[in-house]
Amino acid sequence: MYTQALNNSEAEDRHIEDAARAAQFQARIDADERIEPNDWMPAAYRKTLTRQISQHAHSEIVGMLPEGNWITRAPSLRRKAALLAKVQDECGHGLYLYAAAETLGTSREELVDQMLAGKAKYSSIFNYPTLTWADIGVIGWLVDGAAIMNQIPLCRCSYGPYARAMIRVCKEESFHQRQGFEIMLTLSRGSEEQRAMAQSALDRWWWPVLMMFGPPDSASQHSDTSTKWKIKRFSNDELRQKFVDATVPQAHYLGLAIPDAGMKRDPTTGHWQFSAIDWDEFKQVLAGNGPCNRDRIAARRKAHDEGAWVPEAAAAYAEKRKQRAVARAA
């Protein structure tokens, strides 16, 4: 899953660097060459990518929480097996991404600690609760659907390790979206209560999902650098529109209503026009005031602290075996 355009690269980091090297670097980017870990890169490029990739990794890991909430209560064995596999995939995606971030020179431990300390962000979408089983359907269908829209262009991102990780992630992601849609289809063809549950989940998730694409282009001053560096290939608004256009017909097929009374199709462009997004809500959630921000961080800290003995024991065992091998050789 789950990248999010947060668009807050720090302009103040852009100190003066060797102009010739910077020009050479930009020429490589313009020629669509991939940048690899040991290549020279501007400090701001390294910093922007470290932040973006690690936020993306944190999102995968935190994203396991709202879905993990339903594993033990999945309505059938088929659904349970699929949800387990999906949550396991998210963990794998987190690991690919931490590995990609580490190639830029910051260790995974450090990155994880930044998240646990509340210094690093993760996607705002995971600060919303999963109240019913239908929420699991909506997460797969819409949250993963939005993530795919965001991630497909990243497969061509200028930084090699990130692009390669994204190719693996995107391959695995399409199962996630389809299993979510199947859940929605079953519910929307089910009893009156099931249909109502599906509609209520869509009502609650629709707007937060649109926010996943990040602030509107008019409000984001920084995406120009990411575009210049070919980290970002489409603007937030372009991706959001693409997502809406793809999703509305799917909602119609399900017989569910998009919770936007003002939504209409522009007859000339064919695009679905949606109403204004409540960006204050987005800012509030990013600032730590969403419905589940504190729960999510508390759950991550608890898992980190209570699981600390595992890497410690593994390291102690590896050390013991090493000592024994040395003793045997002597």
Add this chain to the structure above:
Amino acid sequence: MATPNTPLWEVFIRSRNGLAHKHVGSLHAADTTLALQAARDIYTRRGEGLSIWVVPSSAITASDPAEKGMMFGPAQSKIYRHPTFYDVPEEVGHM
């Protein structure tokens, strides 16, 4: 609160019989057994492989990308190492 740095491993997977092991990514693990198990879980959840190699990243010696000119440049001028350098008359057919 930082946990100890666990060694980094590079993972190579043979996807089918007859193909070479190919680099797929890296992971952290305390020892060889755990590295193999983690590689299985992270990189072969959908039957991507028949065989896995894990190699400590520290055991890899890499060429310096900054010296790629010196390293690979000499091969570029030796076009006579390619079959297309040589003329074979059309009448002779495929060779």
